[in-house]
Amino acid sequence: MSISSPSDVDPASPEPIELAADLLDHLAAIRIAALHRLESGDPVYGVTTGMGAMSKRRLTQPEQSVHQHNLLLGRAVGGPPWLPPAEARAVLLGRLRTFLTGDSAVSPALIQQLVALINSPYVPAIPAEGAGSAGEIIPMSHAAGPLVGVGQLLDSTGRLLPAAGVLPKFVLGPKEGIALLAGIPGASGRAGLQVARARRLVDRLSEVAAGAIVVAGANRDPYREVVGRGDEVLASELQRIRALAGEEPEPRSLQAPVSFRVAGHVHAHVRRSIADLQKAVERAFTGVTDSPAYLDGEFVGTAGFHGIDLAAYCDHLTAALAHAAEVSTARLHRLLDPAVTGLPAQLARDPGPQAGMVSVHKRAVATAHQLRRLTLPTAISTTETSNGQEDVQTFSWEAVGVLAEAIRLTRETTACELLAVRQAFYLAERAAPPGLQGLMAAVDAVVPPIDADRQFGTDLTNLLTEVMG
Known part of the structure; x- marks a missing residue:
């Protein structure tokens, strides 16, 4: 399925995804502008600060360099029962559709990593229950973990396997960790x-x-x-x-x-x-x-x-x-x-x-x-x-x-x-x-x-x- 705009993404579609070059160029321009805006030094929630009750805590540059990856770790507190494969794929497609609006300002490289997971024979092991938060940070941390080589995947037989090594190792840049957790893409x-x-x-x-x-x-x-x-x-x-x-x-x-x-x-x-x-x-x-x-x-x-x-x-x-x-x-x-x-x-x-x-x-x-x-x-x-x-x-x-x-x-x-x-x-x-x-x-x-x-x-x-x- 060729995607040239966010509305082309169908959460119920089982077809492989391919993103149009023009769309990727548009998203790349947004990413560059967003990174430039971050250079202003103004506090940005979850990027230069902590999360939730820790949002008043400003992060040092060394802390910021690992913060986006860490966001996917401590919030992955879920467990089985896992979502059925079709629902897990719908979660990934929902995340993709929101990324394609440009609101998240993530890199085209991260988006392509997400597409690679969607097109793979695997789905993340995403907990079906226990999302007790404002938003979806718990299930989305499980959904996004495999993009950076952490967490677990399910194969076509329902067998659980480590996510490490399934996709090329990806290093998250500024704002990309919180972007993976943000909003309600999974429920959508x-x-x-x-x-x-x-x-x-x-x-x-x-x-x-x-x-x-x-x-x-x-x-x-x-x-x-x-x-x-x-x-x-x-x-x-x-x-x-x-x-x-x-x-x-x-x-x-x-x-x-x-x-x-x-x-x-x-x-x-x-x-x-x-x-x-x-x-x-x-x-x-x-x-x-x-x-x-x-x-x-x-x-x-x-x-x-x-x-x-x-x-x-x-x-x-x-x-x-x-x-x-x-x-x-x-x-x-x-x-x-x-x-x-x-x-x-x-x-x-x-x-x-x-x-x-x-x-x-x-x-x-x-x-x-x-x-x-x-x-x-x-x-x-x-x-x-x-x-x-x-x-x-x-x-x-x-x-x-x-x-x-x-x-x-x-x-x-x-x-x-x-x-x-x-x-x-x-x-x-x-x-x-x-x-x-x-x-x-x-x-x-x-x-x-x-x-x-x-x-x-x-x-x-x-x-x-x-x-x-």
Whole structure:
């Protein structure tokens, strides 16, 4: 992937990175100007001074020469569990995107070292938890350490290995250590990755709900586009569900259970929440999050590391997914009822001797309950650190981690409903409508016909691995 501007960096992209020469020349000019500005002797936080509560301490020239490297050492206090490789790479891509704005005023050589790590078969071992600071200094010290030969890496098999010797040894120059730690690039990059995952998930939610609507013979009135008047997102979602489900000339009842009728509203809310988070990610990458940032020829202290925008919209999407999972689980329960579907109880071929999908629903119930516990708002702590210098924080790193877990759990409840929908089509001996035939074919490729009870956990694992996306 050729990069000519910061906006070209996609945190969800697995492609190798190559930076345009013009962009590197632009960043080199900024670096030269910033170094010249440092010669003025004015105090610059984290460069000529200590950090946090020690910011009043001016550093001598010998201390400054090792300070930037030392910044990556004492803050690396994290440990396993480590971020999955895709999330770790998203952190690096988030750091790259912020560097390319020029606010950090780092050298093109450091940026190229970062690109080399991104393009390597390794990712840094970055702790998934424990970022209790204003900003991301703990996880980013782990992310940045391998650039200078310290810390640990994970290979493609998940094996942990020392970072020393993987990349050419790099010596940090003035401001480059604090630049590696500054801002909220990790939460921003990870949130961008979760946006891509959530979009794939909500598309699957729409398909599975449409399948349940078909199975129940639900009246299609609630999915008329006109019902979404004044709300383009809702109108579009209703149109999508109706197109997937097709028409039902003879509904089983005037009104299906509420969990069927509200599918459009539930998914529209998820889609709006995804769009809101995407806008927050773009604000994080477009705005100034470095501190100090090099702006208009000056080093400027900022509060851009306070990721309340990201944390709030991650929480918003987590709650939207929790609601969607609960509605999906409720629909799954209704699908087990012959009064709703006209099919054998619990979608068993032989109810009584066979349990059918009843335990699949129980798994969905437990998963939805687990998801519900994630919906506590993240940014409600005023815990102090650094002797009171950092007296509030947003826990945006944790918020995006909670969102990642919410996406994983919602995929599970959706897979449970999908298995039941496929079984219902099978027992009814009817083909799926055209809009759902691709999905049902994908299910059939990994889930054999169900004529008797078996270990349905294997089927669900296959759906999660091969079908859910």
